[in-house]
Every structure is written in C-alpha cells, then in structure tokens.
Amino acid sequence: xxxxxxxxxxxxxxxxxxxxxxxxxxxxxxxxxxxxxxxxxxxxxxxxxxxxxxxxxxxxxxxxxxxxxxxxxxxxxxxxxxxxxxxxxxxxxxxxxxxxxxxxxxxxxxxxxxxxxxxxxxxxxxxxxxxxxxxxxxxxxxxxxxxxxxxxxxxxxxxxxxxxxxxxxxxxxxxxx
Amino acid sequence: xxxxxxxxxxxxxxxxxxxxxxxxxxxxxxxxxxxxxxxxxxxxxxxxxxxxxxxxxxxxxxxxxxxxxxxxxxxxxxxxxxxxxxxxxxxxxxxxxxxxxxxxxx
Numbered sequence: 001x002x003x004x005x006x007x008x009x010x011x012x013x014x015x016x017x018x019x020x021x022x023x024x025x026x027x028x029x030x031x032x033x034x035x036x037x038x039x040x041x042x043x044x045x046x047x048x049x050x051x052x053x054x055x056x057x058x059x060x061x062x063x064x065x066x067x068x069x070x071x072x073x074x075x076x077x078x079x080x081x082x083x084x085x086x087x088x089x090x091x092x093x094x095x096x097x098x099x100x101x102x103x104x105x106x107x108x109x110x111x112x113x114x115x116x117x118x119x120x121x122x123x124x125x126x127x128x129x130x131x132x133x134x135x136x137x138x139x140x141x142x143x144x145x146x147x148x149x150x151x152x153x154x155x156x157x158x159x160x161x162x163x164x165x166x167x168x169x170x171x172x173x174x175x176x177x
Numbered sequence: 178x179x180x181x182x183x184x185x186x187x188x189x190x191x192x193x194x195x196x197x198x199x200x201x202x203x204x205x206x207x208x209x210x211x212x213x214x215x216x217x218x219x220x221x222x223x224x225x226x227x228x229x230x231x232x233x234x235x236x237x238x239x240x241x242x243x244x245x246x247x248x249x250x251x252x253x254x255x256x257x258x259x260x261x262x263x264x265x266x267x268x269x270x271x272x273x274x275x276x277x278x279x280x281x282x283x
Contacts, residue, residue: 028221034243035203050217059218
C-alpha cells in the first residue's frame, strides 16, 4: 500500500472522530511515514512498518483521549432527508405496490377465467347436444378441453405462488409456532 | 506490563528522550523502543497531553521540503523527570517489600 492509500484508509476508519482531530492524526502518521522513508525505507516498507491500517485504526480508537462523536448527532440528518423526501419516494412506493398487487390479481383472474371456461363448456355441452347443435357442441367440448388443460397447467405454479405469499405475509406467525 | 503503570512510565520516557535536545516523533519512538514498547498511536496522545500540561512545546521546521514537528522540554517537564527520579527511591523500597514478603511465603 502506498502512503496516500494508507492515509485515505486511515481517514475513513477515523470517520467518527472530529475533523480537526482526524487531520492531526493524519498529519502525524504522514510524518512518521516520511521519516521512515528518509531512513532509507521505500514507501511500501515505511507504510508496512507503521502497521496494518486496521490495527492502527483500532489502536487510535482505543486511546481514552480520542473522543468519538456521538452517533446520534448524525441521525437527525438522515431522518430529515427521509421525511423531507417522502413526497418523492412515497408515491413511487405506493405505485410499485399497486403494480405488484395488480399483477397478482391478474394471475388469479386468468386462472379463474380458465376454470370458468372449462365449467362453462361442461354446462353448455349437454345443452348444445340436446339441441342437435353439433358445431356448438364441438365448440363447447373444445372449450372444456382447452380451458381445463390450461387450468391444470396453471394449478401447481399458482398453488406454489399462493403458499409463498402466505409464508411471506404470515411469517411471524410461523416463527411463533 | 500493567497498562496503567506503562502509561505513566511512557510519559517520563518521552520527556527523557527530549531532555538533552529537541526531538521529533519518529526519533522519539526509536529512542524509547529499546526500553518499553511504544507505537505511533500511543505516542501521539502522550505528546498532546504533555503539551496541554505544558511539559513540552511543539514547533515546526522545514525539513527536506516538508514540515516536521519538533518537541522541546519545558521547565515543568524537567520537574516531572526530577520527581520521577525521587519517586523511584520510594518504588525501590516498595519493591523490596514485595519480594521480601514473597520469600517468607514461598
């Protein structure tokens, strides 16, 4: 790692302390690395001699003199942004949810309509036969076969989807059990 | 070594390394290391603390195209070293007491 890489990583690791303090630490370590290079070490060797940056960061944070900024100071900013941005993301979120629900409704509606078609065909078939309406009867038979075929094909996937949805929605109850 | 003891000793070690002439960070570490383990992350707070306690002063000088910080002992710093040497006599007698008791029990 080169000196800049080390100092950048160190700065990131010390993000929780005040800017002023952090700058002083970075200056100090920069100087230590420069001093070692003067003694004849290469930049890489000098950085290595100072130690792995993770160790340095934890050593610094352990020092009782190093005060870490209260984390709660930063939270209000986050919340302000979230609430302030609500007019933007809330409608999008609602729209997305609506789309998902609509898609689900479509799937069930389509499945139901094929089942309906099959049932309809079954009901109509005897009527057409009784009337001597051969084309009608053929149509009804075709409808029964076609619709029930698709309904059967859709049955298992739709069942799995339904189970998955139940688990997603009622997962906590499952856990409690 | 006990952490609290070490911290107190590091202070006087750093002062000792600058008692005869001004020194800078890396040189101080090199001087103290043979006697007690010290790293940059322990040295820097010590330097800051002693500067706040006015036992040393800091000044910068240009060195090979960059700024280097030098540390100079003050009178208060020298006083701390004198106190340490005096305390040592007390510490020695306590040490005798501790090993003396040990012999009786062992």
